[in-house]
Amino acid sequence: MKRFVQTFTLTLTMGLSVAMPAFAVQPDEVLADPALEARARDLSKDLRCLVCRNESIDESNAELARDLRLLVRERLVAGDSNDEAMAFIVDRYGEYVLLRPTTGGANWILWAAGPAMLLLSLGVAGAYLRGRSKPEGAAGLSTEEEDRLKEILDR
Amino acid sequence: MPLAVLAQRDISRFMITEFGHFALILAFIIAIVQMVVPMVGAQMRWPGWMAVAEPAAQAQFLFTAFAFGALMWAFVTSDFSVQLVVLNSHSAKPMLYKISGTWGNHEGSMLLWVLIVSLFGAAAAMTGGGLPPRLKARVLSVQAAIGVAFFAFILFTSNPFVRVDVPPFDGQDLNPLLQDPGLAFHPPFLYLGYVGLSMAFSFAVAALIEGRVDAAWGRWVRPWTLAAWVFLTIGIALGSWWAYYELGWGGFWFWDPVENASFMPWLLAAALLHSAIVVEKREALKSWTILLAILAFGFSLIGTFIVRSGLLTSVHAFANDPERGIVILVILAVFTGGALTLFAMRAQAMEAKGVFGMVSRESALVANNLLLAVSCFVVFVGTLWPVVAEMAFGRKLSVGAPFFDAAFTPFMVLLGLLLPVGAMIPWKRGKLGQTAWKLRYGFMLALALAGLAWAMQSGRSLLGPVGLFLGAWVTFGALLDLWSRTGKSGAARLLRLPRADWGKATAHIGLGVTIFAIAGLTAWQQEDIRVAMPGEPFEVGGYQMTLRDVVQERGPNYFSTKGIVEVTRGGREVAVLTPEKRVYPVAQMPTTEAAIDYRFSRDLYVVIGDAQDNGGWTMRTYIKPFANWIWGGCALMALGGFLSLSDRRFRVAAGARKTSAKGVPAE
Numbered sequence: 001m002k003r004f005v006q007t008f009t010l011t012l013t014m015g016l017s018v019a020m021p022a023f024a025v026q027p028d029e030v031l032a033d034p035a036l037e038a039r040a041r042d043l044s045k046d047l048r049c050l051v052c053r054n055e056s057i058d059e060s061n062a063e064l065a066r067d068l069r070l071l072v073r074e075r076l077v078a079g080d081s082n083d084e085a086m087a088f089i090v091d092r093y094g095e096y097v098l099l100r101p102t103t104g105g106a107n108w109i110l111w112a113a114g115p116a117m118l119l120l121s122l123g124v125a126g127a128y129l130r131g132r133s134k135p136e137g138a139a140g141l142s143t144e145e146e147d148r149l150k151e152i153l154d155r
Numbered sequence: 156m157p158l159a160v161l162a163q164r165d166i167s168r169f170m171i172t173e174f175g176h177f178a179l180i181l182a183f184i185i186a187i188v189q190m191v192v193p194m195v196g197a198q199m200r201w202p203g204w205m206a207v208a209e210p211a212a213q214a215q216f217l218f219t220a221f222a223f224g225a226l227m228w229a230f231v232t233s234d235f236s237v238q239l240v241v242l243n244s245h246s247a248k249p250m251l252y253k254i255s256g257t258w259g260n261h262e263g264s265m266l267l268w269v270l271i272v273s274l275f276g277a278a279a280a281m282t283g284g285g286l287p288p289r290l291k292a293r294v295l296s297v298q299a300a301i302g303v304a305f306f307a308f309i310l311f312t313s314n315p316f317v318r319v320d321v322p323p324f325d326g327q328d329l330n331p332l333l334q335d336p337g338l339a340f341h342p343p344f345l346y347l348g349y350v351g352l353s354m355a356f357s358f359a360v361a362a363l364i365e366g367r368v369d370a371a372w373g374r375w376v377r378p379w380t381l382a383a384w385v386f387l388t389i390g391i392a393l394g395s396w397w398a399y400y401e402l403g404w405g406g407f408w409f410w411d412p413v414e415n416a417s418f419m420p421w422l423l424a425a426a427l428l429h430s431a432i433v434v435e436k437r438e439a440l441k442s443w444t445i446l447l448a449i450l451a452f453g454f455s456l457i458g459t460f461i462v463r464s465g466l467l468t469s470v471h472a473f474a475n476d477p478e479r480g481i482v483i484l485v486i487l488a489v490f491t492g493g494a495l496t497l498f499a500m501r502a503q504a505m506e507a508k509g510v511f512g513m514v515s516r517e518s519a520l521v522a523n524n525l526l527l528a529v530s531c532f533v534v535f536v537g538t539l540w541p542v543v544a545e546m547a548f549g550r551k552l553s554v555g556a557p558f559f560d561a562a563f564t565p566f567m568v569l570l571g572l573l574l575p576v577g578a579m580i581p582w583k584r585g586k587l588g589q590t591a592w593k594l595r596y597g598f599m600l601a602l603a604l605a606g607l608a609w610a611m612q613s614g615r616s617l618l619g620p621v622g623l624f625l626g627a628w629v630t631f632g633a634l635l636d637l638w639s640r641t642g643k644s645g646a647a648r649l650l651r652l653p654r655a656d657w658g659k660a661t662a663h664i665g666l667g668v669t670i671f672a673i674a675g676l677t678a679w680q681q682e683d684i685r686v687a688m689p690g691e692p693f694e695v696g697g698y699q700m701t702l703r704d705v706v707q708e709r710g711p712n713y714f715s716t717k718g719i720v721e722v723t724r725g726g727r728e729v730a731v732l733t734p735e736k737r738v739y740p741v742a743q744m745p746t747t748e749a750a751i752d753y754r755f756s757r758d759l760y761v762v763i764g765d766a767q768d769n770g771g772w773t774m775r776t777y778i779k780p781f782a783n784w785i786w787g788g789c790a791l792m793a794l795g796g797f798l799s800l801s802d803r804r805f806r807v808a809a810g811a812r813k814t815s816a817k818g819v820p821a822e
Contacts (some may be wrong), residue, residue, distance in 0.1 A: 024404055026764075027686045027773060048553045054411050056555065059404055099555025101540070106548045110540045114562050116534035121525050129521065132439065133512045146510070 024059055026066070031073055041075045043082060046100050047072070047089065056099055068093075161248040164627050169539040172237055175225020179266075182218035182273065183209055183306035189276075189299035193292035197364075209280040216270075216277035223270045224314050227257045236322040239263060239315050245741050249432070255339035256329045261463060261479070262315035264342055269305040271350040276302065279354060286375065293361035294354075301353050304486045308357050312479050331713065331739035331746050337397035344390030345417055349455040350675070351383025352420060355427060356452035359445045360494050363501045368441040373434030376448065378805045379429060379694040384424040385796035391417050392789035403747035405680075405760050405777050407785060408673075410559040413643065415538045416458030423451040423807040426527035429520050437509035437517055437582065443524070447704040449498060453491035454531070459483055461538070477586035503801030512584035519577025523570065524723035530566035537562065571625040571670055575632020578663060579639065593639055597631030612679065622674015625626040629667030662795025672781040686771040696778040698759065699723045703731075705763070705772060713737045715748075718763035718772060722752065734763040734774075758782040 025044075031037040041058060047068060049060035057065040057072075068089070075085035089097060101107050161431040189211035196204025205310045229237045230253050231684040233246045243260045244253055252259075258267040283291050309315070332338075358376045394414070399407040408414065427447040433440040460483045537554045544550045575597065580590045591598075605624035612619055637660040641648040683695040686703040694700070700762045703719045716736045722729040732750035739746070752759040764773030 024775075027684050030684060046555075046557050052555075054409065054555065055325055059406065075498045094551065096553055100552050100557035100561070101552050101554055104552070106544065107552075110536060110544075110554065110558075111562065113536040114529060117532050118525070118529045118566070121529060125521050125525055129513055129518055132510060132517070136228065141195060 024061065024070060029066070029073065031077065036073075036076050039071070039082060040076055043072050043076075043085060044069055046098065047048050048099050050093065050097060068097075073123075087143055157229040171225050171228055172316055172318075174236065175222045175228075175315075178218040178225065179222035179310065179316070181308070182215050182269075183303065183310060185215045185218065186299045186302040186306055189215060190296050190303050194296040194733070197289045197292040197296070200289075202288065205288055206405055208292045208295035208299075211299070212273070212276040212280035215299070219266075219270045219273045223257075223266055226263060227254060230254065230257045230263075233322070233326065234456070236318050237315075237327055238317045238319045238667040241319055241323055241326045241563065243329050243713060244326040246325050247741075248328060248334070249711055251336065251339055252329055252334045255333075258342050259329050259333050262309070262313045264346070265305065265309050265313050266315050267343065268346050268350060269302060269309060271346050272298065272302045272353055275351060275354050279357075279379075281524045283375075289367060290372075293364055294357045297357040297360045297548075298353060301357070301490065302543050304490070308479075308482055308486065312482055314424025325741075327816050328458070328712070328739065328741040331737070331742050331744050332401060334712075334739075335397055335401055337393050337400070341390055341393040341397060344386050344393060346387075346390075348387030348390050349417075349420060349458065351379060352424060352448075352455050352545075354379035355383065355424075355448040356494065357488075359448035360497065362445060363494070363497045366501055366504045368434065368505050370435050370438050373431045373436075373438075373444070374804065376444075377428060377431040377435060378800055380424055380428045380448075380451075381800050382794050384421065384428055385793045385800070387417065387421045387424060388793045388796065391421060391794070392738055392786050396786050397791075399782070400749055400751055401746070403762050404775070405749070405758075405779055405782070407676075407782075408556075410537075410556045412538050413458075413462050415534050416461045419534055419538075420451055420454040420458060422527050422531040422534070423447060423454055423766055426524045426531075427451050429523050429527075433509075433517055433520050437511065439509035439517060440521070440524075441505040445502065445505065446498060447528075449494040453487065453494075453621075454535075456483070456490065460487055462765040507764060509583075511582070513582065514585050514587050516577070516580050516582045517586070519573065519580050520659065520766050522573055526566050526570045526573075530563055530570075534559065568621075568625060569669070571629050571667075574629050574663060574666070575636070578632065578659065579636045585799060588788055594632055594635055598628060600631055601625075601627035614678075616678050616813060618674050619678030622671050622678065626667045626669075626671025626674070627709065629670065633667065635661035636663075637661060653802055653804075655799045655804070658795045658797070658799025658802065660795070661798055662792045665788045665793075665795055667713065667788070668784050668791060672784030672788055675781040676779055676785065681782045682777040683774075685774060686767050686769070687774040688769070688771040695776045697724060698776075698778070700727065700761070700774075700776060702772060702774065705766075709736070712741065713739045713746075716763070717756075718750075718761075718774070720750065720761050720763075722759060730759065732759070732761045734761045736763060753783060755783070756780060 021131045027043070044058035045056050047057045049057045049062055049065040049068070051064050052060045055065075057068045070086055071089065075088055080088065081135050086098075095102065101110060103111050121143060192204050192211075193208035196202070196207065198354075213581075226237075226239070228234075229240050230244055231250070233244060233253065235241050239260060239262050240256075243263075244256045248256070256263075258264045276295060279298065280295055283294070286294070349730060354374050358372065358379070362372055390412075394417070395407045398409070399405055418638065427444065430440050430444045430447055432443050460480060463479055463483055509517065537559055540554045544552050575594055576590055579593060580587070601624050602720070604627050605620040608623045609620040637649070637652070637656065640652055640656055658765060666741040681696045683693075684691065687693065687700070689702050689704065692699045699722070701721045701722050701723075705716060705718050708715045708717055714737065718734050720732040720734065722732060730752040732752060734750040735748035737745070737746045737748060747762055748758055749762045751761075757778055760777040760779055760782075762775045764775070766772055
């Protein structure tokens, strides 16, 4: 009985999985022109599969991702530049589809966050380091002298 | 099975699960005692009260371990009267995954989390013989406070011992993607890392309460941080390796929120274990190190929050429950907020002693910390930006791998460029020219290798050669550093160098290897997608591939469609690969099992897809150069950490001598 149930479920699921397209780019999607195909692959890596969790359409198995991959290729074949093809897709699906967010609007904060933080912390660290290093001059002891002094005092 | 036997078995099972539940409650109560009594004792200078910490820490661990064991027993025996087992296990599942099913879910993994909190507490109680009693009491008290929060969280919101009224005949199985040896041990290592950072946190808070940080403190904190970092490294590498062979296209890092959640503490732990060296050796960077210790554990908590709250959608978030998320957010706010407030009040007291020049090892380690912390910040901002953009600006947008690749990589390149010089420059005051001169051969060799790669590769991409240069530069730099330490006596001294020196070189070489491998794999990978006809050979990158046959097979809890692919090169057989497509009927989930021929310098990666109408099968073939090196590099990093951990100065009574010589400060 159990075995029957298993086989039965298997047949069901197998049926489902055959109906489901397998993993990512399919042979029938690939464009004949390798240069165009390479561009399509590059664009696909920057486009989000809308029904997946954090996957690009290049990696995704979903039906919708396949539609988008075909759409990208369609646009490229129609003679769109990369930017035009992307703009076409963003027009239809919104900026949620972009895995590399634009720099427009408040997004500059996102892009500038790292470099700004680096500059800021360089400033702070520079000030700290300057404070840590004794000013060179007649008044100060050299590090060697200071070590010697410490050695004598510790005795 | 006769009913009487069934009933009898159920009674024995019943008892163990209930005992586990009681043990957990007892551990909770012990943790409360351990949190309060030693802290009061330390404050009032009552030795008897302080002495409670040690036995309490051990008892807390034992009871938690019993509770965890009881839950594991329920999984191993497939006790379907326990709700968690019903939801996450199946009687036909292989034993390994019954065991790993214990932590393959929200409740069980929280129990594992708190088990490790108590394990570290008990370990600190056992090994902290050299610690001043008051510091020890406070450390164990803070550690217990973390435990209390999570015991309460488990008992009140995520109890793993909940029963079902009518036990079903069988369970609903564990997500088949998780039924994998690589992933079975991925969470325990990650948690050892996350939670290991709680020890650094406890030391930091205890030091803030004490109002004192000295070289000895640096030496006590460093092993815990180092251990946590090693475990995190192993955990992250296991997860990435699993993604590589399991997800079916050989990706190894996706900048997924959950990955970032583990990567941020890793970056900060790396920064912390370097800054703790400065505290230990030079008594400088004290308040920064304390801050890092607080932040590193804070990011562990943020990671837990991200994974559990469902705030950010992700490939492997489980138990997306906003309410639980809020509880974790409160825990996060209390601990990080509390510690940061304490920090703001007390940080002034941590005066640095060491004086050093702008060009010195100290400065180099400051640069290391800066780059690691800023890169962590970039990951943090990128991970949370979709939420911020939606709440603050009403924009629904995504931040994915292309952003992180572009925004994160420059900091790693800078880090790689600076590392060999920084690792070699003398303490206190160095001369840049002198150190650079010592490294000249490494630099030239790395440059020559990169030039060679540039000349040999077909495309014009800079990624491969630059990655090779950086990796080789870091690796040769580490070797030259090790060699320079031998002085005039040469190779004979090499073996007598402190383990910490070996650890440092090994870990740095590991980083170099990983940097090179990631760049090389990304730049030089070859891919082939086609419909393969059985018996008809095709060529990918010099290999002749033939799909010989496709067979149907049956595994313990799945059914498989298996392709048999013959690979030859120049007429000689290279491998017979068997990529599979599996269906797990209980979980109703298909998975792909890539077949990989692992070689030293490349992986041959084959995936089989669907049958086509013309009798062919979809097949994807990848040649992935230096793929193994990514995880080899991670293994070297972890090994370096272990070597450093086994250094003599950590084993010899962990700084006891130094403390007794200085005496307890007058207060």
